[in-house]
Amino acid sequence: MATPPKISRPDVSRAASRDESKARVVAEDAKAPGPRPATLDEIRADRERWEKETLAPTVAKSPDQDEIAYETRSGIPIKRIYTPEDTASLDYLMQLGWPGEYPFTRGIYPTMYRGKTWTMRQYAGMGTATETNARFKYLLKEGQTGLSVALDLPTQLGFDSDAPEAEGEVGKVGVAIDSLHDMEEIFNGIPLDKVTTSFTINATAPILLAMYRAVADKQGVAANRVAGTVQNDLLKEFGSRGAWVLPIDPSMRLVVDVIEYCCKEMTRFNPISIASHFRDAGATPAEEMAYTLSDGKAYVRACLERGMDVDLFAPRLSWFFYTYTNFFEEVAKYRAGRRIWSRMMKEEFAAKKPVSQMLRVACVCGGHSLQKAEPLNNIARLTIETMAVTMAGLQSVFTAAYDEAFSIPTELAAKTSLRIQQIVNYETDVPKTIDPLGGSWFIESLTDAMEEKVLEVMDKIEKRRGMVECLRSGWLQSQIAQRAYEWENKVKTGAEKIVGVNVFASEEPPQEVEIYEVDPRLEKSQVERLHRARRERDQAAVSGALERLEKDARGTANLMPAIVDAVKVYATTGEIMGTLRKVFGEYQPTTAF
């Protein structure tokens, strides 16, 4: 007899409960003496034994709590327990592979956070350019590593601060940028080669990008050294966020203009951040990923139609997603998303460079998951969400503020959110290893299930001839509204539980939090600032620039050069967008619900 193994496996009891496996186990042992892990068959057999001997009597006494839905937000069933059986068919090299290599499931960089911490990028911007400049300097001093500019609605929609449409909205949800003067002021004393800046701007993205470039020129920073992002994703505006201006076709043209321009002139700048606001409007996590990747697909096709090389523009595509408290599903969502995108880029669009296949993701933690009731509870929600996205290996994180449901954040709320990220980075072990949840039977099963679900929805969209057609027909909007209504009903019936809202609902009046208030005199001073800018500029140069823009718009040229020239002579956001409105008209929104 061989020496008995030092570490004995409990295969005696296992084999005893399944006689027929005993002989095989012994036979295998004879071939490979010494300790060996249990085989799948043995695990299955022993699970069945456990279910009968240990689980069943307990379940008979105290069954699962039936008011809890054992499924993810996307409707994927969650089993009581996951075992190696659930990942039996997982092919490590094909489905997971190595970080920094296809299919990027475990992360897009070989060292992930060991080499570089994610970018902590808090969305900020309010009131005037001067106030925003002060908030940016404060955040940089507090250790923030990238800037993110929130714009007010008139700027987002191409109205100047003195337009009738802008009344009451100037400087409210972000900063007002009427002309290059405002952009210069925001970045006064902030060298553009030392920071990266993200603009949540879409319909007027070409104008804001042109202004940013003009500031770089004035600071003496070469355009191809400037880094940052413009969101520039119009499809999701039609589908969910609502900040559209032009009809769908000219909107797509301008999106591609910006991508093409950046690929030539501002090669470090992300010309688009394909964003998932569908989620905040109601979509499930699987639908969110499917709609957003399908938008990506529509942009890839549009760039190819423009004649661009896939390996030129694909590396510049960046992404933005929402994350709520459904922790494991969120991690699985991002892992599945990276896998789907890389496969699609490689197989369907023949992208050859690895960087063309990477899903580079920024995210927001918070959004619709944040509650007005007992607002400090939101700090816990934001922490869970920040843990999820860092365990999922994202590149840039915005943790929203606990007072989100009240107003734009106060300084304390904004700082607390940044601190959440810093605590996750410095006080936990999350960033110390890559893809820390990888290999978990639950996470791997869920990643596969999410992938399947996302592909199912993407397939549905393809059958409807892609996202652009799904938007035109209103199909997408009605899907999202339906999900939002379903969610609301789940909260109403208690099928989904929200602490402080429908469980442990506070009887006390809502907690008062300090609310950031926009100075009511701001609108007037911004209008005065705009009027001064109009007085002081070379009017003939402005007219000339706008005429050229109109001519280009009626033709087929890329509109970015004309827009850059126009902002440099201080043509305003409203004048430039007004010229495009004149040529292309406006999108007509759907009134279905």
Place this chain on the structure above:
Amino acid sequence: MPSEPRLRVLVAKPGLDGHDRGAKIIARALRDAGMEVIYTGLRANVEAIVQAAIQEDVDLIGLSMLSGAHKTVGVRITELLKERDADIPVIMGGVIPSKDHDLLKSQGVAAIFGQEDKIDQVVAKVRELALAHQRASRSGD
């Protein structure tokens, strides 16, 4: 007893904000509660909202506001309604800080709802206000 005609409600999204998840949910909930609901779609102009409300002979106007422009819009709409002698009740919902409620209510806004309010409460209040308006306008016929 003669049956009451269906209540008609205008759900409007004034201002420039594009987040209409809330407006659409309320519109559907009111429709499911048996009311006839007209939704304006995004960026409804204040004049157009008042015009539509009068033309469509609605029993209530619901405004969804999230961008912080609620004071400007709330005041404008209630004033326009007064100018045209229309006593259609107006309610508001969205992100409206409690410190602004008094001003809006003194302007004649009948109720203000926020994320903390349950849909059933909103539906009940809409029904109460719209029914009162319908009865008042029928007795005035």
